[in-house]
Amino acid sequence: MPCKPTLVTGASGFVGWHVARLLIERGHCVRALVRPASVVPELDVERFAGDLRDPASLERAVAGCRLVFHVAADYRLWSRSPGELYRSNVDGTRNMLTAARAAGVERFVYTSTVGCIGIPTGGLGDEDQPVSLAHMAGAYKRSKFLAEQAALEFARSGFPVVIVNPTAPMGDHDFKPTPTGQIVLDFLNGAMPMFIDTGLNVVGVRDVAMGHLLACEKGCVGERYILGSENLTLGEILGELAKITGMKAPTLQLPYFLAWSAGLATTAWADLTGTPPRIPFEAVRMAKTKMWVSHAKAAQALGYAPAPAYHALAEAVAWFQCWRKQRAA
Numbered sequence: 001m002p003c004k005p006t007l008v009t010g011a012s013g014f015v016g017w018h019v020a021r022l023l024i025e026r027g028h029c030v031r032a033l034v035r036p037a038s039v040v041p042e043l044d045v046e047r048f049a050g051d052l053r054d055p056a057s058l059e060r061a062v063a064g065c066r067l068v069f070h071v072a073a074d075y076r077l078w079s080r081s082p083g084e085l086y087r088s089n090v091d092g093t094r095n096m097l098t099a100a101r102a103a104g105v106e107r108f109v110y111t112s113t114v115g116c117i118g119i120p121t122g123g124l125g126d127e128d129q130p131v132s133l134a135h136m137a138g139a140y141k142r143s144k145f146l147a148e149q150a151a152l153e154f155a156r157s158g159f160p161v162v163i164v165n166p167t168a169p170m171g172d173h174d175f176k177p178t179p180t181g182q183i184v185l186d187f188l189n190g191a192m193p194m195f196i197d198t199g200l201n202v203v204g205v206r207d208v209a210m211g212h213l214l215a216c217e218k219g220c221v222g223e224r225y226i227l228g229s230e231n232l233t234l235g236e237i238l239g240e241l242a243k244i245t246g247m248k249a250p251t252l253q254l255p256y257f258l259a260w261s262a263g264l265a266t267t268a269w270a271d272l273t274g275t276p277p278r279i280p281f282e283a284v285r286m287a288k289t290k291m292w293v294s295h296a297k298a299a300q301a302l303g304y305a306p307a308p309a310y311h312a313l314a315e316a317v318a319w320f321q322c323w324r325k326q327r328a329a
Helices: 014-025 055-062 083-102 138-156 179-188 205-218 234-245 256-273 281-287 296-302 309-328
Strands: 005-009 029-034 046-049 067-070 107-111 161-166 168-170 199-204 224-227 230-233
Touching: 005 014, 014 029, 014 067, 014 205, 029 055, 046 055, 055 083, 067 083, 067 205, 083 107, 083 138, 107 138, 107 205, 138 161, 138 281, 161 205, 168 179, 168 205, 168 309, 179 234, 179 309, 199 205, 199 234, 199 309, 205 224, 205 296, 205 309, 224 296, 230 234, 234 309, 256 281
Parallel strands: 005 029, 005 067, 029 046, 067 107, 107 161, 161 224, 168 199
Antiparallel strands: 199 230
């Protein structure tokens, strides 16, 4: 008897691709919801064209599915039309939840973000830290926070939703690349002469994918699980990249007020021209808070055991080096 498909949204993107890959390795028949022009390279999936803003396409995609991993999101730190982020991230998530509930899906894993986790002053954020929409800087974070609230609302109504909050994933197959992958690419290209005082929790994208499967198998309905690994300053990240590549890490630290001014100016110009800014103001605002968190809950409840950040950075370096050669050929 053919297996019931598992639907993955966002399988053409970084985290979604790795979730789909791991599901295939575990014997799942993966159905990938993608936009008509998108592809899912290297993976044997049932490609299903659709759009999160089109409820009818979601109903068709989820029909007959037992599990849903909703990974897709509009991950932009600048948009000339911020409403697009809300339509995809908030309305799109609600549309996907509605379609999945109507289809009788047995388990729904929603991919949120560490940006929705509260960070106490001078401490580590966790799933229990109080946080509200007022703490969210910019359209991306606000839209993801509202989408997470929609997922929690469905869970409270009895629909089997589990939420995961990845931190800053690094690794191979970062196609676009993501803003975190861009750090690695900029370093390799010598395009990062200075840095600001900020901090990220770096995690391997393969560990994030495994965390999704563990949340599906062992997570409690309505609970959130941080999928992270190691808290590092940006300076420490660049130092690790220097060790991996043999290149020199930048030593000049840019004062925050200069970064703030540059972000404000380049974003204002982007709003006028429609060309994405080199330094999005939203990214500068986000950088003011070190996004350092604990993944203890996922470790204890799910058996989540990520590798050190060094491995994720090394995989990202190797992939981007190969990616650059292929593009240059």
